[in-house]
Amino acid sequence: MTVIKSTIALTLLLAMLTIFFAATGRAAGTNTSAASRGDVEVKLGYCLDCHGQSAQGYRGFYPIPRLAGQQPGYLENQLQAFVERRRPNDIMSNVAHVLSPAMISALAAKFRDFNPKPLDGAPKQRVAAGKTIFQDGVPDANVAACAACHGPDATGSGQIPRLAGQLYPYIVGELSNWGKERGQNPAKPDTSAIMSPVAHSLTKPQIEAVAAYLSYLK
Amino acid sequence: MTLLFGTSLRGKGRKRGIRIMKSIRSKIAIVAILCSAAPALAGGVETVNFRNCTWCHGTSAQGFATAPRLAGQRTQYIENQLRDFHAHIRDNPFSKQYMWGAAANVGGRTARDLAIYFSTLTPKAANDGDRAVAAVGRTIYQEGIPDSNIVACVACHGPNAEGVGEIPRLAGLESSYLKRRLEQWGEGYSAAIGPPMPHIAGTLSANDIEALASYLSFIK
Numbered sequence: 001m002t003v004i005k006s007t008i009a010l011t012l013l014l015a016m017l018t019i020f021f022a023a024t025g026r027a028a029g030t031n032t033s034a035a036s037r038g039d040v041e042v043k044l045g046y047c048l049d050c051h052g053q054s055a056q057g058y059r060g061f062y063p064i065p066r067l068a069g070q071q072p073g074y075l076e077n078q079l080q081a082f083v084e085r086r087r088p089n090d091i092m093s094n095v096a097h098v099l100s101p102a103m104i105s106a107l108a109a110k111f112r113d114f115n116p117k118p119l120d121g122a123p124k125q126r127v128a129a130g131k132t133i134f135q136d137g138v139p140d141a142n143v144a145a146c147a148a149c150h151g152p153d154a155t156g157s158g159q160i161p162r163l164a165g166q167l168y169p170y171i172v173g174e175l176s177n178w179g180k181e182r183g184q185n186p187a188k189p190d191t192s193a194i195m196s197p198v199a200h201s202l203t204k205p206q207i208e209a210v211a212a213y214l215s216y217l218k
Numbered sequence: 219m220t221l222l223f224g225t226s227l228r229g230k231g232r233k234r235g236i237r238i239m240k241s242i243r244s245k246i247a248i249v250a251i252l253c254s255a256a257p258a259l260a261g262g263v264e265t266v267n268f269r270n271c272t273w274c275h276g277t278s279a280q281g282f283a284t285a286p287r288l289a290g291q292r293t294q295y296i297e298n299q300l301r302d303f304h305a306h307i308r309d310n311p312f313s314k315q316y317m318w319g320a321a322a323n324v325g326g327r328t329a330r331d332l333a334i335y336f337s338t339l340t341p342k343a344a345n346d347g348d349r350a351v352a353a354v355g356r357t358i359y360q361e362g363i364p365d366s367n368i369v370a371c372v373a374c375h376g377p378n379a380e381g382v383g384e385i386p387r388l389a390g391l392e393s394s395y396l397k398r399r400l401e402q403w404g405e406g407y408s409a410a411i412g413p414p415m416p417h418i419a420g421t422l423s424a425n426d427i428e429a430l431a432s433y434l435s436f437i438k
Binding site: 046058064091097 | 360361362364365367368369370372373374375376377380381382383385413414417418421
């Protein structure tokens with residue numbers, strides 16, 4: 001069991017490092033000076049109309065994710081994924097289509113400035129079970145510890161997202177529909193493939209538990 | 219009344235409400251007598267007199283003149299509005315003129331019971347918008363205008379403008395009412411309600427508002 005666990009952890013670590021260096025390399029080459037500060041502030045206000053005034057996320061008709069403290073590398077990749085239909089989402093595809101590369105970089109960096117407390121509302125009695133899954137994985141189901149890639153505090157790195165404080169219904173929705181919502185453009189395979197087996201192997205109660213744990217994490 | 223509308227319905231769904239409403243309709247006559255005779259009969263608990271609302275909002279709460287449709291509106295939204303009228307947070311002219319007084323003695327259990335009652339009534343569409351601009355309104359509603367930093371209403375109000383929780387149903391409301399609300403947010407009224415609507419309404423042009431209000435009035 002321990003051998004399997006450490007093999008999974010090692011594989012994920014390698015994948016994570018690859019993504020991290022890829023992201024760092026790209027970010028260094030991006031020019032952010034092209035988006036004027038005023039334009040960025042107005043566009044940020046537009047993002048916050050839906051994602052919450054402190055980017056804490058919002059429970060609209062659809063759960064609108066928290067962006068506060070999110071990794072710029074992840075945000076940039078997702079905005080590009082909406083445009084390239086790797087992540088089909090009509091609302092966000094429209095939003096992302098009009099953003100210049102410079103604006104995407106400038107916006108992605110903005111959300112590091114926000115640190116609101118997480119939204120309440122997830123089932124508290126599932127938190128302990130979720131913490132175990134996050135830290136130890138589910139060895140019997142070949143699910144690695146989430147902490148291996150997302151970090152012990154679930155703050156993410158590079159293209160790997162921060163999960164701490166994310167909305168409960170959003171995490172549940174994403175993990176439940178991973179295979180239909182991420183990596184949907186065969187011509188452009190992306191890093192979301194790493195999560196596919198994990199999301200697929202988790203049961204509904206396990207997904208809810210880990211989502212509850214993460215939603216309260218500061 | 220409280221027993222029928224309040225305690226048994228607290229936090230429960232619409233279906234159950236409808237079922238209870240059916241039994242209520244046959245008892246309205248009895249209830250009316252009870253209400254007028256002695257609220258103390260219900261053990262000192264407040265009674266719900268929805269007729270005070272329907273004088274203005276229409277006998278089946280489908281809206282009348284400047285008073286908007288309440289039928290089918292979200293429970294939590296109605297309750298929040300009553301709270302905001304009571305606290306003078308919703309401060310546009312008609313609210314001050316009519317609803318501040320009407321909500322002065324409405325709160326707590328009564329507000330909740332009224333909200334549940336109206337949310338269970340089946341809404342009709344006002345159909346009173348300008349059909350020529352409804353298609354433009356639909357595009358703004360479903361897609362927003364990203365170039366102008368106008369968000370898509372659908373994200374929060376839902377694909378059929380049905381609303382959810384404290385987010386109101388907009389489908390089928392009177393276009394004049396919708397137009398007025400959007401204009402007044404942009405003018406600074408009800409700013410204390412907080413984000414996001416005051417800011418969002420401020421991004422809309424007069425034509426955008428006209429188009430949205432028209433589109434929404436036709437949704438069933």
